[in-house]
Amino acid sequence: MDFNQIAQVASALLTQFGLKIIGAILLWVVGQKLIEFGLKLVRRGFRTQDVDSTIVNYLLNIISVTLRVVLIVALLGFFGIETTSFAALLAAAGIAIGAAWGGLLANFAAGAFLIVFRPFKVGDFITAGGVTGTVVELGIFATSINTPDNVMTIVGNNKISSDNIQNFSTNAFRRVDLVAQLHHDVDHNEAIALLKARISEIPNVLKTPAPDIEILNFTLAGPVLAVRPYCSNDNYWQVYFDTNKAIREVFTEAGYPAPEEPFSFSGSSQNIADSHMPSPLS
Structure with a gap:
C-alpha cells in the first residue's frame, strides 16, 4: 500500500x-x-x-x-x-x-387578491379582520396594522379578505355619531338650536355638510337627540371629544335639569316603576 x-x-x-x-x-x-x-x-x-x-x-x-x-x-x-x-x-x-400549510397558502392567495382589487393601501385607516388602525404594510401572508393605541397588529390576509373591510380613508370626510339625552321639561327646539350654534364653532367641524341635530328616539327619561357633526378623517377624535364637551357645556349653561332615571326603587317612585315593568319574581 x-x-x-x-x-x-x-x-x-x-x-x-x-x-x-x-x-x-x-x-x-x-x-x-x-x-x-x-x-x-x-x-x-x-x-x-x-x-x-x-x-x-x-x-x-x-x-x-x-x-x-x-x-x-x-x-x-x-x-x-x-x-x-x-x-x-x-x-x-x-x-x-x-x-x-394550507392556511399560509390561503393567506398568500388572499394577499394577491388584496393587491389586485385594492380595497385599501398603505397609510389608510381601516377596520379589517376585527382590527381597526392604520395600514403599515401589506405583506405576502399578512397585513400589519397599527392600532390607535399604538399596538402593531399582524392580521392574516385570508382573515381580512374573508371578512368585511371598512376603509375610513376613502371618503374625504366622515360623520361623528353622538347622542344627547334631554329631560322631559326641556324644549327640544331650543336645545337643538343651542347645540347647532355651539358645535358649528368647534374647530375642524365642516360647514358643508352642516351638523345634523334631530330627535333620534324617546325614552322614559325624555327625548334623545342625535348629534352628528362632520369632519375630515384626520380630525375625527378631536371633533368627537370636543362635541361631547360642547353638549355638556350647552346644557349646563342653559340650566337644563339632568334627565332622571326612568325607574327608582325608593319612596313613591316604587309604584311608578311597578306600573311600567313586571316584578322580578313574576
Missing part, C-alpha cells in the same frame, strides 16, 4: 473540495449582493413610475424569495448535484408543504 500516493490523492480531493467550498461561499455572497442590488433597482424603477408602495413591497417580497431559491439551486449545481432531480424533489416538497 503506497501511503504517499494515498496522501497525494486525499490532498488533491481536499484541495478540490476546499476550493469548491470557497467558491460556493463567494458565489453566495456575490449572489446576495446582486439580489440586493437588483431589488434596489426594481424599487427605484417602481418609484419613478409612481407605483403604489403597497404593490411595490408585495412584488419585491415575491422577487426576493424567487431569486434566493434560484441562487440555492445554482449552488447545488456548482457542487455537481443534479438540479433536475432537485427540482422534482422541491415540487414534491411543495405539494407536501402546501397540504400541511
Whole structure:
C-alpha cells in the first residue's frame, strides 16, 4: 500500500473540495449582493413610475424569495448535484408543504387578491379582520396594522379578505355619531338650536355638510337627540371629544335639569316603576 500516493490523492480531493467550498461561499455572497442590488433597482424603477408602495413591497417580497431559491439551486449545481432531480424533489416538497400549510397558502392567495382589487393601501385607516388602525404594510401572508393605541397588529390576509373591510380613508370626510339625552321639561327646539350654534364653532367641524341635530328616539327619561357633526378623517377624535364637551357645556349653561332615571326603587317612585315593568319574581 503506497501511503504517499494515498496522501497525494486525499490532498488533491481536499484541495478540490476546499476550493469548491470557497467558491460556493463567494458565489453566495456575490449572489446576495446582486439580489440586493437588483431589488434596489426594481424599487427605484417602481418609484419613478409612481407605483403604489403597497404593490411595490408585495412584488419585491415575491422577487426576493424567487431569486434566493434560484441562487440555492445554482449552488447545488456548482457542487455537481443534479438540479433536475432537485427540482422534482422541491415540487414534491411543495405539494407536501402546501397540504400541511394550507392556511399560509390561503393567506398568500388572499394577499394577491388584496393587491389586485385594492380595497385599501398603505397609510389608510381601516377596520379589517376585527382590527381597526392604520395600514403599515401589506405583506405576502399578512397585513400589519397599527392600532390607535399604538399596538402593531399582524392580521392574516385570508382573515381580512374573508371578512368585511371598512376603509375610513376613502371618503374625504366622515360623520361623528353622538347622542344627547334631554329631560322631559326641556324644549327640544331650543336645545337643538343651542347645540347647532355651539358645535358649528368647534374647530375642524365642516360647514358643508352642516351638523345634523334631530330627535333620534324617546325614552322614559325624555327625548334623545342625535348629534352628528362632520369632519375630515384626520380630525375625527378631536371633533368627537370636543362635541361631547360642547353638549355638556350647552346644557349646563342653559340650566337644563339632568334627565332622571326612568325607574327608582325608593319612596313613591316604587309604584311608578311597578306600573311600567313586571316584578322580578313574576
